[in-house]
Amino acid sequence: MKNSLRRIDLILLAAALLFAALCGGFRYALAHFSPEKYETEIAGLNARTESVRAETLAERSETEKQLAFLRADLRNNGEEASALADRIEKLRAAEEEKEERLALLQPEARLYDDTQGAIEDARRQYALKIRELEDKILSGESSVRICYLTLDDGPTKITKQFLDAYDELGEHVHVTFFVAYGANESDDEEEMLRRELASGHSVQNHSYSHDYWGNGRVYRSLEGFREQIQLQDDWLYQVTGFHPGIFRFPGGSKMGFYLRPEAEEVFSELGYQWVDWNCNLYDAGENRRGAVEEIEVALYQVPLEEIAVVLGHDWNLATLYASKVFIPKLQEQGYVFLPLFPESAMMGMESKR
Numbered sequence: 001m002k003n004s005l006r007r008i009d010l011i012l013l014a015a016a017l018l019f020a021a022l023c024g025g026f027r028y029a030l031a032h033f034s035p036e037k038y039e040t041e042i043a044g045l046n047a048r049t050e051s052v053r054a055e056t057l058a059e060r061s062e063t064e065k066q067l068a069f070l071r072a073d074l075r076n077n078g079e080e081a082s083a084l085a086d087r088i089e090k091l092r093a094a095e096e097e098k099e100e101r102l103a104l105l106q107p108e109a110r111l112y113d114d115t116q117g118a119i120e121d122a123r124r125q126y127a128l129k130i131r132e133l134e135d136k137i138l139s140g141e142s143s144v145r146i147c148y149l150t151l152d153d154g155p156t157k158i159t160k161q162f163l164d165a166y167d168e169l170g171e172h173v174h175v176t177f178f179v180a181y182g183a184n185e186s187d188d189e190e191e192m193l194r195r196e197l198a199s200g201h202s203v204q205n206h207s208y209s210h211d212y213w214g215n216g217r218v219y220r221s222l223e224g225f226r227e228q229i230q231l232q233d234d235w236l237y238q239v240t241g242f243h244p245g246i247f248r249f250p251g252g253s254k255m256g257f258y259l260r261p262e263a264e265e266v267f268s269e270l271g272y273q274w275v276d277w278n279c280n281l282y283d284a285g286e287n288r289r290g291a292v293e294e295i296e297v298a299l300y301q302v303p304l305e306e307i308a309v310v311l312g313h314d315w316n317l318a319t320l321y322a323s324k325v326f327i328p329k330l331q332e333q334g335y336v337f338l339p340l341f342p343e344s345a346m347m348g349m350e351s352k353r
């Protein structure tokens with residue numbers, strides 16, 4: 001019994017001690033509890049939360065701004081792309097239209113080429129016939145005589161009068177015009193060139209500038225010489241659709257070769273021939289003659305040649321009047337007035353007078 005009491009006592013004592021300890025701890029805790037500290041911590045936490053939220057909001061607004069920018073950019077690009085596509089489509093349509101028009105024009109272009117080719121063939125056949133006649137004359141098989149009347153430096157203001165006069169003389173009078181773009185001024189140059197060809201006359205190359213005195217452009221350099229022939233050829237082709245093939249040296253070949261000895265190289269390169277004359281009307285220069293003297297000169301010099309190449313100028317009225325007289329007179333003597341072509345046996349003939 002004593003033992004069991006003692007055990008209960010012990011238990012009670014332990015319980016009392018435990019209680020006391022618990023009360024002490026609680027008091028300690030109560031003694032150390034501070035509401036201010038708690039509130040400060042809460043306020044700190046709240047402030048941090050607020051700042052994180054502000055940061056998040058700021059980031060979101062930045063992201064939205066960028067998104068808006070990207071959307072606008074995308075829209076702009078889209079508009080640009082569709083404008084570009086429109087332009088490409090328009091260009092393609094224009095290209096197709098061009099091709100269609102080209103296809104329509106092609107037969108015409110071919111016809112033009114064929115016609116040009118046929119005319120050039122006919123001209124060549126004609127030139128070869130004349131060459132045949134020349135060969136017969138030179139070998140003594142034919143008593144026909146040829147007069148090539150050549151007129152330099154046109155077209156001029158009075159070229160039309162020459163053409164009218166030769167039309168009046170009949171369809172068998174043909175001459176050769178050695179034309180130079182820069183030699184003389186006239187308003188109807190291009191019309192005259194086409195009329196010369198349409199009337200069956202020959203149109204040939206007398207340089208582009210005709211500027212040959214002293215250090216003039218025609219003979220200043222080999223390159224310049226080539227250019228003078230080429231420019232004139234281009235101009236004549238542009239106006240008439242035909243290339244000439246004969247060059248007449250401004251001032252004659254003696255002056256030409258003296259100032260430009262390599263000229264032959266240019267001729268073979270360009271497929272050109274050249275020719276001077278063997279009769280001279282002396283209708284240019286300081287001591288040029290009047291119409292009456294020109295007639296005398298023509299009627300004296302031409303009959304000395306089986307094939308005459310006569311030098312004259314279609315800026316000189318005296319030559320117009322003289323030729324209206326000496327052409328019919330020479331025809332009566334058996335001369336035919338033909339156009340001069342590169343196929344002629346006269347090519348490369350130097351001036352005699």
Ligand SMILES: [Zn+2]
Pocket residue numbers: 152153206210250251
């Ligand atoms: Zn000339």
